[in-house]
Amino acid sequence: MTSVAPRDYYGKALVELGKVDPNVFVLDADLSSSTKTGLFAKAFPNRFFNAGIAEQNCIGMAAGLANMGKTVFASSFAMFISGRAWEQIRNTVAYTKLNVKVVATHAGVTVGEDGGTHQAIEDLAIMRPIPSLNVLVPADAIEAAQMVHVMAAEYGPFYLRMSRGASPLVFEGTDYQFKLGKSEVIRQGGDVTIVACGIMVDIALRAAQTLQKQKINVRVINLSSIKPIDEAVLIAAARETGAIVTAEEHSVIGGMGSAVAEVIVKNAPVPMEMLGVEGVFGESGKPDELLEKHHLTVEGLIAKVNLVLARK
Amino acid sequence: MSITKEKIHEILLRATEIREHILEMTCRAKSGHPGGSMSMSDIISTLYFYWLKINPKDPSWEDRDYFVLAKGHAAPALYATLAMKGYFPLEQLKTLRQLGSDLQGHPDKHSLSGVEMSTGSLGQGLSVMVGMALALKHDQKTNRVYGLLGDGECQEGQVWEAAMAAAHFHLDNLCIFIDKNGLQIDGATKDVMNIDPLTDKFTSFGWAVFTIDGHNIHEIVSTLEQADRVMDKPVAIIADTVKGKGITFMEHQVCYHGAPITDEQLVKAKAELHVTKGTYL
Structure with missing residues (x-):
């Protein structure tokens, strides 16, 4: 499978969008070479504004x-755009229901060497509760690009987060199309469900393959639309498989796993386990080393599946 | 300057009416921010009854000027002005801050005609104005963005991020007033966290700066005219004002920042405003 950083396709999708829609504007906060909004800046210099190292003003x-x-995309690293500018997103963008798409790159521990100050593991937890704000996490670069076009077509505020590194193109060669509020079963199975987002989707598929050898049929759901959330697909999974494991490159507190739990406890309570960062800060290291340390791996996910199956 | 004495009197009369509405509204609501609404009444009266290119019959007219009230807690001044201009019925002013009212404690652009931007969280309005001015520049439009910030609001760091950006982008289609009434909730601005020298700060950030008496209509108008001619730079008009202006017992009193007067005080205040009105009729 080919590996691509989602931000690479994000930047390219912005340029495609810019070509067909003169109403699209892009802002960044001095990280346009990293977030890849620089591609848009080069193509449409009159519709790009650099706020400098000032995320609050960038959002304003x-x-x-x-x-x-205007349809506006504003990008920076997840830590700073979601953290530093949280109240600006909350009050000036979301409360006012403005058509701003906050697109964060470098989310999670795979930021790597820059260390804990730069590793946003709380952004989903602080963005999810904001009314009127849609929250997305693409599983790969292909879905990231699709989301750019969906966000542009859908009026209203969005928060999208993606990880820094290249990750396998889960949807390469498929006819998958992201739809807001829809989450797809990307692998059928009846024994247990893994609900994953971001880079954990590929890991979930690989864990499912391994478990297949032990005759455990794993259903995998790509929960890329964190909000609005696809309740139906989750409730069906709970009823039909009887056990759920969530997997995210984010804190287990308040993130995608919590979003799933909010649906499950109300509608179809089944045993659940959550794989994510266990309430600690990140640190410097190679992305793979950090994933290993936090058990965000095939082995780590299989361990959670075994735990939940024992409770089933 | 072409403004007539009669027009100046009309602006002052409208400002007095705005103050009367502010007091009635906040008194009825038993909450709200009368002090800082009254300090800016002469400025907002000049803008809406003389200066801004607007059309209340067509609130979304493409070529209108925009006004953003960054210090959203002074919503009563904005609401009174908009109602008097005919954006919505004066009767609606009575619903300020009540459950289900379109007159939210701080302005909500989606609930009320004429409100250009939802504001209330201090320090964020100027950034929005910068974005609006950028859009107008990009679209090669000649209409302008006006705004009003509080002096205490200038303690927010984001104001200076936005000030830097406005100068960086040469936004000469942006003109802001600083309602420098010198008081904030916890006391005198100079005691809580000194913001002076404000003129030097904005000047060093690359703005054209004017300092005026914010209750002198003649000065407000002539400065707006000069601001119009400034090229390549945004304009800050630092207006020295009096918190609670217009009612003797409220002037310079920090206690009326976020608290209304009593019903008894309202009777007294209205009597004073009645006398003031008489001088402009």
């Missing part, structure tokens, strides 16, 4: 442009 300016009818 994005809101102002959107207030004048």
